[in-house]
Amino acid sequence: MSADDVLESVRSNLATELSRLGSSKALYAATEGDLDADRVLRAAANAEHAAAETFDSWAEDEPNETAREIFTAIAEEERAHFDRVREEIDEADSDGYDDELPAIPAHLRSIDGTIERAGALLGRIMVADESKSQYVGYFVGDADPQTAAVFRELREDLEGQRERALDVIEAVCTDEADLEAATEAAATVVQVAYDEHVETLESLGVDPKPVC
Template identity: 55%
Template sequence: MNPDEFLDAVRDDNETALSRLGSSKSLYAATGGEMDADHVLRAAADAEFAAARTFESWADTEDHAEAREAFETTADEEDDHYESVLAELGEYDPDGEPSAMQAHLRGLDSTVERAGGLLGRVLATGKSKEQLTGFFVGQADPQTAQLFRELKGDLGDQRERALELLDAVCADDADWDAAKAAADGAIQAAYDEYVDQLESMGVNPKPVC
């Protein structure tokens, strides 16, 4: 397998989950149904803060030089994202509780698994950034909408970084399989949490046709 094939496989095998994570219900789930700008920004701040701490901890415990640099760069980007969201929100202390996806990522120990998990997180998070942008467009707040467009743009760099790292650390089929399981697990954790959040509020997580 090569990085392009890996990316296609992860997208194809998680098509339904990624599609639903990109639906308008994703923000409703993340905010507990509180669809106002403050609650949306708080949910975004919590997500960025948790991601930064995850990648920071990876970098601190990583022996592979290229991987450590990739995780450090990503942690710095997520810290910048958190500060950018905080500038829109004002004073706020993140809750510090990792999402299901971040909990999954923090349980990954090997470099190969972390590289796969990074890619899975990028794909899942890209969907939420689309919804954040759309929300603030609907709120007639072009400045904040543009902020989330820019944050989504950084995810493109993270995706390429993850693919380059996968190419560097995956030596055989077993490595690619381990990375794939980690990527799938990250997306599935995000999706399962989305389903649980909606069902707890009495909302059907499946689209109505």
Template identity: 50%
Template sequence: MEPAEFTAALEDEKSTELDRLGSEKALVASTSAQLDAESVLAAAARAEARAADTFDQWAASESAEEVRETFERVAADERAHYERIVEHRDDAATDVDSDPDTDELHDYLRSLDGSVERVASGLVARPMVASRSLLQTINFFVNDADESSAALFRELRSETDEMVDEGTDLLDALCESDDDWDRAAEAAEATIDRAYDSYADTLEGMGVDPKPVC
């Protein structure tokens, strides 16, 4: 399978979930409906910190050298994203825990122990989800007339999108058979499912329908 075919198939298979994860309700879920600038910044910082912790854990137990080095670098990049968000404001956002509690998505990611599954889930599916959340964060700050914050998140989103291409290229090197690609697809789809289930459960717990209003 070609890397581009993998991402296209994943986006097609999980189009409904990805569309909803990229809706305006994304920030309602991630901030528990606290739609102010500091709450949005804090939620974004926690997401980056969780990702950094996940990649740190993977790097510590990964036996494949190229994959381990990639996880180490991505962990550093995600930690840098956290620090850039926190340093962007000098008030409430600076109090965000750099080691936040895990969530359903990262519980699933941290349960994976295969290189193929980790790369497919962490470097392809997870950034697909994160990119959609970051787009809504950009839109929030554009609507808030805060161009500085919007510009920061545009940069973070661009770097997150690049991760998908890197992940599929690494998968291409790791997958030696159709069975390997099938395992990658299963892990990637499960990752999006976990993210969507958490999103939907959070909204339903607040009495908000996760489905779009037609």
């Protein structure tokens, strides 16, 4: 088993959940039913800001040098993403994010072990890739190609993040048990995101299952 196997295992075992997290209903849930462009941007900014703060906190107490360097690099990239999204928000005097912490960063901040963090990082990136596709699609549909291009660029950055997450897993996992722990951590992040997705949609009176 390798880091790539961790990725493929989560993709395979949680294919349905990931697919639904990449559906149009996911953006509806992220904005709690308010699909106004400004609200969509604020949801994105909130996610980027929370991710940057989370990975910064991981780097501060991470004993493994490889993991610490990668957590720091991704935190910086997420902060740059936040700044880029904030530029698109109309209200110049606003911070551009909300105080409420989404489910994923709240879960991530509860994780202590390096192996578990490495897996959870991969899970977060997998979820972010699905959500970014919806932000791109929203602004394409909103006849705003400039903002769609911003999110397309942010999504492209996730490819590099995914490779770095796999590098961390390879660096810190020394046996099958470690790789299984990383797999479980990644899958848990996807499940946490999906559970929040379902709960929010149901609270809005929307069936989370796709219409066939």
